[in-house]
Amino acid sequence: xxxxxxxxxxxxxxxxxxxxxxxxxxxxxxxxxxxxxxxxxxxxxxxxxxxxxxxxxxxxxxxxxxxxxxxxxxxxxxxxxxxxxxxxxxxxxxxxxxxxxxxxxxxxxxxxxxx
Amino acid sequence: xxxxxxxxxxxxxxxxxxxxxxxxxxxxxxxxxxxxxxxxxxxxxxxxxxxxxxxxxxxxxxxxxxxxxxxxxxxxxxxxxxxxxxxxxxxxxxxxxxxxxxxxxxxxxx
Numbered sequence: 001x002x003x004x005x006x007x008x009x010x011x012x013x014x015x016x017x018x019x020x021x022x023x024x025x026x027x028x029x030x031x032x033x034x035x036x037x038x039x040x041x042x043x044x045x046x047x048x049x050x051x052x053x054x055x056x057x058x059x060x061x062x063x064x065x066x067x068x069x070x071x072x073x074x075x076x077x078x079x080x081x082x083x084x085x086x087x088x089x090x091x092x093x094x095x096x097x098x099x100x101x102x103x104x105x106x107x108x109x110x111x112x113x114x115x
Numbered sequence: 116x117x118x119x120x121x122x123x124x125x126x127x128x129x130x131x132x133x134x135x136x137x138x139x140x141x142x143x144x145x146x147x148x149x150x151x152x153x154x155x156x157x158x159x160x161x162x163x164x165x166x167x168x169x170x171x172x173x174x175x176x177x178x179x180x181x182x183x184x185x186x187x188x189x190x191x192x193x194x195x196x197x198x199x200x201x202x203x204x205x206x207x208x209x210x211x212x213x214x215x216x217x218x219x220x221x222x223x224x225x
Contacts, residue, residue: 033213042119042202042215043158056212091157102146102165102206104213106157 004107006092012113013082020078021110025094032075033104034067035091043091049075050097082114117141119203119216126222127193135188135219137203145206147179147186148213153199161201162188190221198223 005024013019025032031050035043046065048056051072064082069075079086089111093104118140127133137147146165150158164170164179164186176189190197203216 035215040218042204042218045212045214048212093158102148102163103160104148104150104158106159108157 004092004094004105006090006107006110008110009108010111010113012115014115015082015084017082018078018080019082019112020076021090021092021112022074022076023092023107024074025092026105027073028096029094029105030072030097031095031101032069033093033095034075034077035093037089037091037109038087046077079112082112084114087112087114117205117207117214119205119214121201121203121216121219123217124220124222126224128224129193129195131193132189132191133193133221135190135201135203135221137186137188137216139184139186139203139205139216141205141207141214143207144181144184145208147177148204148206149175149177149188150202150204150215151199152202152218158202193223195223195225197221 007022033048034046037043046058047067049069052069064080067077089109091109092107095101095104120138148163149161151161152158162177164177169178174191179186200218200220202218204213206213
């Protein structure tokens with residue numbers, strides 16, 4: 001068990017470019033969450049998967065954001081036509097479906113800077 | 116909407132006891148969790164309350180009163196390494212959607 005991993009750890013991009021982040025959850029965890037966190041704030045829920053099914057998406061998430069989990073393992077989060085307001089830490093977390101379902105295991109995050 | 120409130124900052128000295136409060140107004144409630152986050156790090160799970168009462172895990176304890184929509188995290192025998200941000204989080208639906216509070220920054224002084 002190597003924990004939740006995220007790549008890249010840092011991403012600097014120019015406004016208007018597309019970016020994609022990857023999250024690899026703990027292998028036996030079926031539930032995967034994406035959050036966005038800005039400085040001095042708590043993580044803000046973006047979307048949630050159970051296996052490959054995207055079960056919930058925040059109303060705060062614009063159409064420029066899309067997430068996938070095609071085989072129920074790793075997930076990707078894509079932001080199209082990035083804006084400066086997208087600059088934040090993007091966190092991924094996973095939980096098992098059974099048992100310890102109330103503990104979210106977070107990855108180290110991807111810090112996005114949009115210039 | 117969903118709303119969680121926490122004090123923004125708390126300061127205490129090594130060896131002391133500190134309590135961080137959390138009040139919530141959410142569309143649903145399936146439990147209150149607490150997370151610790153050091154600067155530049157990922158949130159790490161500390162404690163969970165699904166039912167009213169006190170849960171103890173080593174130096175950390177957490178309390179929940181569902182009738183008051185209130186909980187707290189109690190940290191005892193504070194150490195310098197406890198300096199971090201602490202977040203309460205409510206699961207608003209079973210299996211889904213955790214809502215996090217704004218966080219409380221704890222500074223432990225020597």
